[in-house]
Amino acid sequence: MSSQTITRAGADDAELAPLTPPAWPAATDPPDAASPARPGDPRWVRPALVTLLAVTAGLYLWGLGASGWANSFYSAAVQAGTHSWKAFFFGSSDAASSITVDKPPAALWVMELSARMFGVNAWSILVPQALEGVAAVGVLYAAVKRWFGAPAGLLAGAVLAVTPVAALMFRFNNPDALLVLLLVGAAYAVTRAIDGGRSTAWLALSGALVGIGFITKMLQAFIIVPVLALAYLIAGTPKLAKRLWQLAIAGVALLLSSFWWVVAVMAIPAADRPYIGGSQNNSLWNLIFGYNGFGRLTGNETGSVGGGGTTTGTGQWGPTGFTRLFNSSFGGEISWLLPAALVLLAAGLLVTIRARRTDRTRAALIIWGGWLVLTGLVFSLSKGIIHPYYTVALAPAIGATVAIGGAALWQRRAHWAARLTLASAVALASAWSYVLLRRTPAWLPWLRTTELVAGLGLAALIVVWSHLRGRVGVALAAGAIVVSLAGPTAYTLATVTTTHSGAIPSAGPAGAGGGFGGPGGGGAGGRPALGTRTGTFPTGGFGGPPGATTGAGATGSASTGTGTTGSPSTGAGAGAPGGFGGPGGAGGANIGGLLNGSTPSAALTSALDADASTYTWVAAAIGSNEAAGYQLATGHSVMPIGGFNGTDPSPTLAQFEKLVTEHKIHYFISGGGFGGGPGGSSSSTSSAITSWVESHFTSRTVGGVTLYDLTSSVSSAS
Numbered sequence: 001m002s003s004q005t006i007t008r009a010g011a012d013d014a015e016l017a018p019l020t021p022p023a024w025p026a027a028t029d030p031p032d033a034a035s036p037a038r039p040g041d042p043r044w045v046r047p048a049l050v051t052l053l054a055v056t057a058g059l060y061l062w063g064l065g066a067s068g069w070a071n072s073f074y075s076a077a078v079q080a081g082t083h084s085w086k087a088f089f090f091g092s093s094d095a096a097s098s099i100t101v102d103k104p105p106a107a108l109w110v111m112e113l114s115a116r117m118f119g120v121n122a123w124s125i126l127v128p129q130a131l132e133g134v135a136a137v138g139v140l141y142a143a144v145k146r147w148f149g150a151p152a153g154l155l156a157g158a159v160l161a162v163t164p165v166a167a168l169m170f171r172f173n174n175p176d177a178l179l180v181l182l183l184v185g186a187a188y189a190v191t192r193a194i195d196g197g198r199s200t201a202w203l204a205l206s207g208a209l210v211g212i213g214f215i216t217k218m219l220q221a222f223i224i225v226p227v228l229a230l231a232y233l234i235a236g237t238p239k240l241a242k243r244l245w246q247l248a249i250a251g252v253a254l255l256l257s258s259f260w261w262v263v264a265v266m267a268i269p270a271a272d273r274p275y276i277g278g279s280q281n282n283s284l285w286n287l288i289f290g291y292n293g294f295g296r297l298t299g300n301e302t303g304s305v306g307g308g309g310t311t312t313g314t315g316q317w318g319p320t321g322f323t324r325l326f327n328s329s330f331g332g333e334i335s336w337l338l339p340a341a342l343v344l345l346a347a348g349l350l351v352t353i354r355a356r357r358t359d360r361t362r363a364a365l366i367i368w369g370g371w372l373v374l375t376g377l378v379f380s381l382s383k384g385i386i387h388p389y390y391t392v393a394l395a396p397a398i399g400a401t402v403a404i405g406g407a408a409l410w411q412r413r414a415h416w417a418a419r420l421t422l423a424s425a426v427a428l429a430s431a432w433s434y435v436l437l438r439r440t441p442a443w444l445p446w447l448r449t450t451e452l453v454a455g456l457g458l459a460a461l462i463v464v465w466s467h468l469r470g471r472v473g474v475a476l477a478a479g480a481i482v483v484s485l486a487g488p489t490a491y492t493l494a495t496v497t498t499t500h501s502g503a504i505p506s507a508g509p510a511g512a513g514g515g516f517g518g519p520g521g522g523g524a525g526g527r528p529a530l531g532t533r534t535g536t537f538p539t540g541g542f543g544g545p546p547g548a549t550t551g552a553g554a555t556g557s558a559s560t561g562t563g564t565t566g567s568p569s570t571g572a573g574a575g576a577p578g579g580f581g582g583p584g585g586a587g588g589a590n591i592g593g594l595l596n597g598s599t600p601s602a603a604l605t606s607a608l609d610a611d612a613s614t615y616t617w618v619a620a621a622i623g624s625n626e627a628a629g630y631q632l633a634t635g636h637s638v639m640p641i642g643g644f645n646g647t648d649p650s651p652t653l654a655q656f657e658k659l660v661t662e663h664k665i666h667y668f669i670s671g672g673g674f675g676g677g678p679g680g681s682s683s684s685t686s687s688a689i690t691s692w693v694e695s696h697f698t699s700r701t702v703g704g705v706t707l708y709d710l711t712s713s714v715s716s717a718s
Contacts, residue, residue, distance in 0.1 A: 052154055060171055064130060071173050074174065075597075078111045078120065080097075081109075093640050095637045099639075102277045107177070129178075132177045133170025136160065136170075136396065144403050146195075147364055156399040156400045156402070158481075162492045165333035167507065168392070168507040183209070183396070184396045186209040187228065187367050190228045199232075199246060207253035211255070211256065215257075218293065219292060220390075220393065223374060226370075228367065230366060231363050231367045236358075278292060296385055297382050330388045343424055344402055344408075345369040345373075347409055347418075349362065368396075368397050369404075389504070389507075430454070430455020430483060437490075440509055440510075443512075458479050598628070601704065609636070612634065617637045617639040620640075621669040627669075666711060668697070668710055670690070670694075
């Protein structure tokens, strides 16, 4: 059969080129697409797109309010931003702006605008996240469809929609939802730039979107920048000099959109702004390049719980290496189609190796496959703080790579090597789903066997059936897609029908791996029996909160990461070094900590509400999650001493004493936070404040929580 150019990924009945790398002339590029469903598309395209977006919206919005405040750390910041424009701008944890959250505020701005319009509640906070997910699916569809047709675009969007970690994070109030949308938008803009026509403007838009991603989650947004630049440098239509000049303009747009907020904040005197949460010197530069930057790679994160890197293959947050994304912590979140995506990426690059410089298939694989490989390597090898839900950033890249690589090989399906590669991808997806589903053996045991048998059977048919055209070809392709997506779809349905709360949510059914390695540990943690899905601390555990004086947490177990004494949900006991205990003090109330916000009793809420208007802060507590629950319950500012981990040196003891003298803080709530672990030396500030309060003020127990009235000191007070 002679070699022949194929003009469209969906050309079913054209004579197909052999697997040897073809050269595609520019004249065969598909026509411009001004809209997701342009004139000339089959009639089914628009209804199919509407169905995809509607089903995605249903998945992400169904029962959304059941998760309540979700991550109360960010919900409290949203509440603060609705009370104060100053808190809004800085991303403060409390309306009085004592300290910011440990991320930049772009994601908070979206939720805060919604909450200002519709009130502070679970729906006003979480619906914007869900809509960002629907938008991400739509933009990904448009990006892939533009060059590879509607079937490929729909497949890419569907893979993103049913990836378990995507369903988790687009129903949660962490910054990752907005980050993913912005990065998908940036990749789409580069795709448009490669098309030619206003390419400079599209590149500038791409840089600006990545820059907004920077003020969403800092340096993580920059991971894909080299990939986007490389794709345009290779495949852009202008001459090399102009391409370099255009990329320089995109770089300027990126820097301006990234650092305008940083420069504005740092230009304000420290006395007139909140402390920069997550930093150790009240500097955004420290936050950017330390706690939220290179410290994530090396593990040297001063102020982090469990900070301090290692020189072995195990980081402070679990085992590192090329198999990390497949382990029991990360695998069920993201890796369902990862083996298939890598196979299709390699095959797609192989068949385009001799194509002309501007070949679109290769350009698309550089964009999306490069995104997948580079981000995956960063996540796999990072020794600093990493949680499985971070992998939502891989979901669009996996979806696009599967769709593009599959389309490239489907064009050449008359060649045995193309069919064998497609069959291998289907077999790998089914086999790996079987492995992942076996990790929860009691959950839908029939599904893993059914998917494996069906997947291997379809793979065999794809290999032996040499004429995959017409209805037979469509039926086999549809069957392979359905079978390959069965496992992740089931996990996604389990995710959306379960409430999630705390700082580290996990996808999938109960019993699935979703934790992360604790300091010095490497195992994967299961979910705790808390009634909600949260990650856990396997192996190693953490010390108790600063100032904790009672109880003792035992060493965390390798399988669950929870100490035998000390409960994060009841607050009974304070973990001694090595264990994961709850905050110190009496039990009986849901005291917070690192994972979950506090849930005060009615009696405690009433006590905090008393004379609230007289004080700037109705209370102070160690750690932002501890403070968040009280703040959300009362609607009044609660000072989070030490920020998220309780390890930031804010406020200092002298500053705290001054505020107490000025009667700006009513109560001090004992317990909460973490001891900091290795590298968390600044927790001594929180400990010093706790000790000073305990020695100068009397305590009483309200609703199971130890409360110190800072307006009434003991007789020995100085």
